Amino acid sequence: MSDDRSVILELRGVTKHFGGVRAVTDLDFDVYDHEVLGLIGPNGAGKSTAIDLISGFREPDSGVIKFDGEEIQGWRAHRVAARGLVRTFQTAREWARLTVMDNMLVAAPQEGRDKIWKSVFSRPSLRAAEERDRIRARDLLRRFDLYALRDEYAGNLSGGQKRLLEFARVAMLSPRMVLLDEPLAGVNPRLQVNILDAIKGLNDTGMAIILIEHNLPFIDSSCDRVVVMAEGTDIASGLMTDLRSSRAVIDAYLGEVATNV
C-alpha cells in the first residue's frame, strides 16, 4: 500500500488520565483520506476514550490531534463536528420524539438556517432549502429501507433500524470523516451485511472512517487497515493479515478473542 496518500487525521502523543486511571497514554496513529481504519483491542484498551478525545467530547491532557491540517485538540464537540468530523455512539442515539424524517432534517447541514431570526424572516428561502433537504432525505431513507417509516417517531424503531437511521443521518450530513463506535452493538446479527453495506456506502462517497468493533471478521471485511490498542496506547498497525501473526497483538488479546485472530 503506497504511503504517499494524504493524511486526514493525525494523533501524536495523545494522553488522557482520569484520577488514577490511565485511559489513553501517548497514542500515535494516522488515518489516510478515504480509508476505512479499524480500531481494535481488548476491553479497556482505551478505544472509546480515544474516540471521545478525537471528537471533542473529552479534552486530552496532552498531545496533538490534527484533522485536515488543523489542530483540533481541545475543541469542543460541536466545533469538531462542524469542521467535518462526526462520531456515533455505542448505543444508537436517535432523537426519539422526532420523526425519522425530522431526524434527517436535523442532521442535514444547516448553513446558518437554524438561527433565530431566520425563523421569523426569510421564510421562503427556508422553505426552498427544506424541500431540497427532504428530497435528499427521502432518497437516503429509501436506500436504507427506512422510507416507509419516515413519519414514525425514531424512538419506536428497532435497534437495527435505529442503527441504520444513524448511518442515514451521517450520510445526510456527509462529513469528511466519521468515527463509528461499535456499530454492531445491539444489532441483530442478520443485519450485519446491511451495516457493512452502509459503511461501504459512506466510504464510497469519499468519507474516511474509523471503525471500532470487537467482531474481528467484520473488521476484516470492512477495513483497509487496522490499528491495535492495548492499555491505552497503540501497539501495532497495518493490514489485518500481517497483524494475525504479530506477537504483540496476540499477547494483547490473550484470553480475549485469540481464536478469532
Added chain:
Amino acid sequence: MIVNYLESLIILSAILSLLTMGLNVRWGWAGEFDLAYYAIVAFGAYFGGVLQLPHSQEPSGLGWILGLNLPFVVGLLGGAVIGGVTSLVVGAFALKSLRGDYLSIATVAFALVAWAFLSQLPGLFNGFNGVYGMQQPFADVFKNLDAQTYALILFAICVVILVIVYVFLEMMYKSPFGRTLRAIREDEFASAAFGRDVFRCKLKAYVIGGVVAGIGGVLFANYLGQWNPYTWAPIETFLLYGAIFIGGQGNSRGIIIGSVILLVLIPEVTRFMPQVPGKPDLFPALRSMVSAVLVILVLRYRPQGLLPEVHPRDAGDRAPAPTAQTAGSAANV
C-alpha cells in the same frame, strides 16, 4: 355579576396561558427543567411597575418610584427586556455544562436569593409592600367607558398580546431553530456530535422564555394593580409545569388548555366548597394534593399530555418502489 366573574376568569386564563407558553419554550422545546421562571416573571412585573408609576404622593419618599409615568406599552416592552436580560445572565451561568437536575437546583437557588433580596430590601422595589397603584392597561384612554365595556377591552388586549406571542412562538417552533432545540431536548450528545452548539441554543431558548415571562409579568401586574412578594412564590413555577404536563408540552393549544384546567378551573371549582370549621387549610391543601396527584398520573399514563406534539407527515414524492438491490430488508428485523 356572573358575567364579571366569567370575564375575570377568561382574562386570568389568557395571562396564565401566556406565562405557561413562555415556560414551555424552556421545557417543552429545549428540555430545560428550570425553576427560576417565576422569579423572572416577578422581575418583569416589578420593572414594568417602576416604569409606569408616577411620583409617589407619600411623604416617605419611596425611592424606587422614579416617577417616569410611562405608558403601558413602554412598561410592557421594559418588562420584556428585563425578562430577557435577567435570563441571559442566569442562563449564561446555569446552563453552561451543568447536568439537567443540577440546573433545577441552581435555578431554584437563584429564585430563592432573588425572593430574599426583593422582599428584604426596601431599596429595591419596596420590599414586602411591593409596587402598587398600577392602572389597568389603557385605563386612562378608556376612562369614559363603564366597567363592563372596559373589561371587554382588557380581555381583547390580553388576547391580542397572547395571539402575537403565540404566532411568533409557533413560527420559531416550526423552523429549523425549533427543530434543533427539540433535537437537543431529545439527546444533547447526539446533537453536539452533529455540530450543534448545545449551550448557545439552550441559552437562546432560555432568553426567549424570559422575554415572554417579562411580558406576562407586566400584564399580570397591571391587571392586579399591584405586585409584591406575597403575589409570587418561587414554587409557583411548578404549577406552570403542571399545566404544561397536563396540556401537552409540544403543543401550544395544549398549553392553553392545561393552563385553564390546572390554574383556573381547579382553583375556582374548589373555591366554592364549604369550609370545614376549625380547619381553614384543609381544602386548599386537598386542592394542592389533587393537583399533585393529577400531575403524577398524567406523567405516568399520558406523558405526552392531552394534546400531543404535532408532527406533520412528510408529503413524500412519487418515486419507484424500492428495488431488491437496496441494503437488505430492514423490515425483517
Added chain:
Amino acid sequence: MVHFIDTLLAAIGFGVVTSAVLALSTVAVGLQFSVTNIPNFAHGDIMTAGAYAAYATGLVVSNIAIQALAAIVAGGVIAYALNKGLLQPFKRAGARNIMLVIITLSFSLLLQNGILAIFGGSEVFYKLPISAPHHYGPFLFTNQALLIIVAAAVFLIGVRAVLKYTKFGKAQRAVSDNPELAQVRGINSNRIIDLTWLWAGAMAGFSGFVFAIQVGAFSPTLGFTFLFVVFSASVVGGIGHIYGAMLGALLIGCGMEVSAIWISGDFKQAVAFIALILTLLFRPSGLFPSRIRNVVEAI
C-alpha cells in the same frame, strides 16, 4: 475587639448546632443521591413528616426515645414508599432521570399538603425541658443544644461505620460507583437501592426530629424551605462523600450564623444559596469531588 470575638464565637456556637442538624440531613440526602443519582426534592418534606410524627407521638407518649423512633420510622416508610410506589414504576416505564426528579418534586407537594391537611397550617410546639445556657469554654450551649450535637455526632459516626465496615455499606458503594458492574458482581442493585431509600429516609426522619427540637415550633413548610439549605451543603461539600457532607454542613451552618452578625437574620438562608451558586460556578463538584457523579457534562 474582644466583644467582637465573643460575638463571633457565640455565632459559631449557634452555627455548630445548626450544622449538626444540617449534617444529619445532608448525609442522608447525599447518600441517597450518590446511590440513586436522583436529587430528592421530597427530602425536606420527609424531614417534616418525621418532625410531625415525633410531635404527634409526643401528644400520647412522653418518652422522647419513642418520639424519635416514630420520626425514624415515619421517614423510612415514606421514603421507601416513594421509591417503590412511584419511582420504580416510572423507571420500569422508561422514564428519564429528569422525570424522576420531577416526580420527587410532585411527591414533595403531595406530602407537604398532606401534612397540612392533617395538622393544619398553624405552628405546633415541640419543646424539650430547656435549661439555661452554660458556658463551655468560649461557647454558650443549652442542654438542648448539647443533646443535638451529641446525637448528631453519634449518628454520623454510626453511619460512617456502617458504610465502611458492613457488607451493606460496601455494597452501597459498589452500586454507587457502577450499578451494572455491581449487579455483575452478584450484588442485587435494586435491593440495595430500595434499602438505601429506606435508611436515607429514616435518617431524614431523624434529622427532622432533631430539627424540631432545635426550632421548638414548626409548621408544614419546615422541611421544604430547609431543603435548599441542605442541597447547598451537599453541593458545597461534594455529593456522595460523607466527610464532604459534614464539612459542607459545617461551613454552611456556621456561615449562616456568622453572617447574621452583619446582615439581617432574614437573609441567613440567602447566604447558603449564594454559596451554592458560587460553588456551582467555580467548583461544581464541591470540596470533596466524587469521581463518580459528573456535575458537569462535557459538551
